[in-house]
Each structure stands twice: as C-alpha cells, then as structure tokens.
Amino acid sequence: MSDTHAQTVAFVRDTMLPAAAPPIRESGAVRWLRENLFSGPVNSILTVLGLLILWFLVATFWDWFAHSVWNASSLTECREIISATWGPDARGACFAVIRERWNQYLFGFYPQHLYWRPTMTFGLLMVALAPVLFSASLTIRRVVLAITTLVTLWAMVVLGAPAGWLVFAAIVLATGLILSERNIAWMLPFSIVYPLLGVWFLWGGTLWGPIFVLVGPALGWVAWRLLSRLSPLLATVAAIVVTLIFWLVLAGDAARDAEGLLSLSIESVRSDRFGGFLLSLTIGVAGIALSLPLGIVLALARQSDMFLIKSLSVVFIEFIRGVPLITLLFVASLLLNYFLPPGTTFDIILRVIIMVTLFAAAYMAEVIRGGLAALPKGQYEAADALGLDYWKAQRLIVLPQALKISIPGIVSTFIGMFKDTTLVTFVGLYDPLKSMSDAVRANVEWKGIYWEPFIFVGGIFFLICFGMSRYSMYLERRLQRDHR
C-alpha cells in the first residue's frame, strides 16, 4: 500500500532548495524606503512633499551658500568679488563679516590682549564640571578632559597668554586629568572654589576680593560650630548673620588693606567690555549653576507643611512666573537705579544674573515639584519608616528620584534660559544675536549685512543647546534603574 501513489507523484524532492535572496521589495534599501517613507498613501504623499520642500530650499539657497566670500574687508568688496567671480547677477553670502568680527561675536569688547583669560576660564570650567557631570564614566571623563586640555592650551598659546598663566592652566588641567583617573571626588574642592576663581579671571582686579568672600562663610561656620551645642536654630541664624555682616561691612576694606600689603592683582576688565558669547555664557553658566539649587529649595518649600514657608514660596514662584523676563531685566537695569542711593555702582551683569537666576529658579521649582509629585507616597513613608529626618530623607531617598524624573524638564529650562540670555539686548548689553550684529552693521563697511551673523550665531547656539540636550539623554540612560 505504501506505493499506492507511486505513479501519481512524478517527483519527490529529497534535498533542500538553496536559500534564495529575498524579493527585492523586501530587502535592502528598497525595503527600508518602503517601510519608512512609503508605507501607505498618506506617508507617501508626505514623503514626496518633504522631498519637494527640501529640494525647494536647496534650490533657493544653494547658490547663496556656494558663492560664500570669506576674504573681504567690507560688504561692497564682497559684492565686487561675487560679481567678478560668478557674474554680475549672482548673489552670495558674505561670511567675511564673521572672519573680520569673530572676536566681537565671541568676546564683545573684552581687551584683545586678554582674550586668553575668558578662554582659560571656560577651559577650567570643564575641569570644575567634570566631577559633577561625568562622575560615573572614566572613559567620557578622560576624553572630555583631554580634549579640553588640548584645546584650552592651544587657544591660550594662539591668543598670546603669558607664560606664567600658561603654566598655571597646564598644571590645573593636568591635575584634573590625573585626579580624574584616580578618584574624581578629589576634584570637588576645585569645583567649589571655581566660581570665585572664574569671576576673578573674567573681571580681574585683586584676588583678595574672592579670598575674603570665602572667609565670610568660613567665619559663619566657626560661629555655627560654637553655637550649635546651645541651639541648632540659633547657630544657623548666627552663621548667616556673621557671613552677611562680614561680606557687607568688612570684606571690602579687608580686601583693600590686604591688597596694600601684598598685591595679587591682574588687569581688571569692566562689565561694559563684556559682550557676545562671553556675556551669554557668563550669564548662562552662572544662571544655570545658581538656579538649580534655588529651584530645589523653592520646590521643597512649596511642598512644605509650614504655612509661612509654603506661602512665601508660592507667592515668589507665581509672581516671577507671571512676569515676562524682559520686565525683570528692565527692573534690574533701570528701576533699581532710582531706588539705590545715587553713585552706587551695582554691576549691571550681576543685576542681570540675579534676575535671570530668579526667573529660571521659579520655572525650575515647578519642574522639580513635578518630579516630587511623581514619586509614590510609599517612598516618603519608607524614608520615615527608616527613621530618617527630613533633610536626610530628601537627600537620600526623595530628591535623587525626583531629580532623575525631572531631568528632561530641568535641561529644557536650562536651554530656554541660555537662549533667553539674548534678551539682555533690551537693557543695552551686547548679546551676540542682536546688539552685536547691530553694532557691526553700524559700521559703514558692514551696513546692509543681515543673514550671515544670524546663521553664525544661530549655529553656535545650536551646538551648545544640542550638546546640553544630548548630555541630558546620556544622563537619563545612565540613571535608568528600572527594567523596561
């Protein structure tokens, strides 16, 4: 019976077919195109539309970019070069303005022989940030610090830094590199004194100023130690009062006297010399560094059970969030002058930093409050169950989780704030986007130039903001603790 069908089956295959290539529409680029760009009628239409727009943009602007002129001393010369090279009707970009004025877009009116100082300051900023930003990964730290060291030293040499300062920067950078290989926590003291050092590098003057600013909290700490046995509250109040009194009354004179005894001065640079990206970065970095802690405190205060603290925080946050930043800047630049005693010089950049910080802190507080609210109540109760006091519970249990949740929001606030630094144009400071471009255009040679500065400044802003955004994504990945 087994061969019943032997006559009806003509052929029985006894080997496997060799694997055939998949159909063309299911493999390679075609498949990718089909799945990603032409997966249905709607998507196909959108793809074609997108391609058309892209083609339109390139077709419209390509010749403008292709005819870029980088070597000219005025817009007229640019136009002559373009018409001589590409014909009388050709148009082209005149990036020569950037080549000619890049220093003002980067440094504003900072004295040219001191350009190395801001450069060094921002190079050392990376060293100060490394233990905070890249504490987990040795590889990233190594790459970041190595690149920073090379770029900073190279730039300082090019900008003509004195040998002594080159050695200083090299030592700090090398120490940073070595410490980052060993134990990154040892770099934290540098991160703590960096803000004062940075201020000194940028504005110059006497080093005794920053030193005596540091002495204030030190004295406060002594007061706290002496009184903390009696009453913790009294000790805290005394510490704050001692610090403030020292700063307001004694620090200035002490710095002057010390300067008389032993001069530790470098050439001072006034705030009105700041401009361009130096100004944006100074305000941005200071604002970011100050607004995060202030925002955390405000968020915690708003969650607090204590009525006074809670109301103050709510009023502050809602007031600041309800007022446009430009209004605050106008207050800082104009209104304050009416109320301060005449002759008081309260540095305009400092005023702007304070206002920008307050503004960002209010937003930050709400972002972090969102993180706090997202935590399950069980986490708070667990902290209580462990017997932790309020601060320990916040520090060890609540904030690490809440901040992790808030990272995208926090970084968004940072990016928004950094871009908002261009608003200082309204109070007569030279932001890179508008004021500096207007100042450049006010010269006869460059009058009539329009898009090129916007493209250049926008490009740099994009790099910095994109960098922050990528860092926040890295941080999110690194801190991911759940298993999805």
Next chain:
Amino acid sequence: MKKSVFLGTVTAATLLAGMGMAQEGSTLAQVKERDELNCGVNTGLVGFAAPDASGNWTGFDIAYCRALAAAVLGDPNKIKFVPTTGQTRFTALSSGEVDVLARNSTWTYSRDTDLKLDFVGVNYYDGQGFMVNRDLGVTSAKELDGATICIQTGTTTELNLADYFRANNMAYTPVNIDSNAEGEQQYMAGACDAYTTDASGLAATRAAFADPENHIILPEIISKEPLGPAVRHGDSNWGDIARWTLNALVAAEEYGVTSRNIEELVRSSENPEVQRLLGTTDELGAMIGLDAEWARRAILANGNYGEIFAANIGEQTPIGLARGLNAQWTQGGLLYAPPFR
C-alpha cells in the same frame, strides 16, 4: 481708587528719589571725582555711533561726547560709553546712569518738559523722508496714496507718518519693523513700497545697497527732527557746560578755528571773539566751573563742527550727507552759535 493710591505711592517714591539725586550735588563734581564721563550713546547707528573691530567708538555723536570729556576732564578718552536702546535712553539719563545723552534723540516738547530732560542744543537737523524703488515711478511723497510703508515702531517717525498721511487725505498700510536692518530687509524683499525714517538714515541705508542707483529718496521732508544732546533737569551748570561745548564746536567752524590751526590761532589771532573762545583773553571758563582752555581742548579732540561732520557723515564718507540745514547760518544753514562774550 486702589490704583490711584498705588500710582500716587510710586510717583511719590520717584519724586523722593529724584530729589535725593538733585541734592546729591553737581554733576560736574561727580564727573570730576569719577574722572570719567558717562555718555549715553546709540548701540549702533551708521555714522553717528559705532564700535569698530577693536571696540573703539567713532561717530558724529561720539565726537560730541569726546569733546565734552576733553573740555571737562582734559582727555577725550576719559569716557565711558553707555550703549542705550530706544526704550532705555531717557531712563538711563534721568536715573543718573549717564551724565549726558548724545544719542540722536529728537528734541520735542514733551521730552523736554514731561520727561524732565534739558536738550542743550541741536547737533544735527534731521527730517523724515521716504525712499522708494525707481521702478515704482513715484517722484513725490504726495503720490504714495495706498502704499505699504515700512515704519519703525515706537519712534516719532511713526506718528509723523500718520500725521502726514492724514493731513494729505491719503491712506497707507504700515509694515511694522523693529530695527533699521530689518527695515532694509523688508524693503529689499518688496514687503513695502516705501521705507521711511530720518533722511540721514535713508542716505546711509541707500549707500549700503548693492544698487543704490535704483532707489530714490523723495524730495519731501515731512517732519522736523532736531537731534541733540540732552542732560537732566535740575543741574543748570552742567547743562551750560554741555550746551557751550556744542556751541564752541559750532562757533569754531564759524570763525575758522580748526584742530590744525588752533595752536597758531591761540598765539596770533586778532579776532577778539576767537581770543575769548580759546581762552587767551577773559576767563570764560571760570564762569562754568572750568579752566580757561576748556574750549580749546574740546575743539582739539575731534576738530570743529565742520571737521566732525566731514569725518563722520559728510560728502567724502560713504554716507555722503550734504550739509543742508546743518550748514552755518552764514552759509544758509541753521547753525548759529550765540556769541562768546
């Protein structure tokens, strides 16, 4: 009711602050003690105020500031230029942030009275004009009925434009712009038929075009824009110094005193007016709290009015402004310095 109480409080606080300032003492003393003149200037306006690649300020208004610094402090470089925007300029002056404002500001009634400023004179007689493309075929502003016009918001030009069109019973569509650079872009892109701003600005703008010959500035000047330096109310002596420094520059041109021949004239001039101006006879300087050579230094800083004009905005520069109204009264212009006596 609540609002008025609040406003009253604010006014009172402002007044108190203002009185505090007035009592603070003379601006001259403050400037001398500071050893630096704070001069409010434009953040950037072609020919009038502009920082160059190394941050040095030059321009027509800047030259006045330098002359004033030279007269008061003896050095045209003892000066801090405070860039001010259209919004911040008058507040910067009245709050004491700057000692003098030389920022191509139009002298108007309300600014002089209500804003408590003192305009010390006119250093440039400007007026609002129109620029159109030659292809439009318009030769007079009267033919602009129904045109779209690019206009900078928040300036006197905006109000002048409305007045002019209403007076001539014409209609227009405004295209609001924020800055001169933006106005140029809009105009070049064809977003408006005509661009209007001060005639000096139009000339500078047209000079920067790739095809200046295709654009014409219409002959009508529709407003008076006397631009001049201003000081705060309440310190007349400082106002005198600012006013007579400007007058000294104008008078120097009238009497032919230039930065080149001034040393010679100090020794040899027979003209009693020149002698008084340069401080070789009489003690005019002492009357305003300065030394005898104050005007000499002011003129030496950048030359007389004519030299300043020629170097910054005159016909030899790319901006190429004719003297026009800004010629001496002897040449058919409006510049007329009162006698130094």
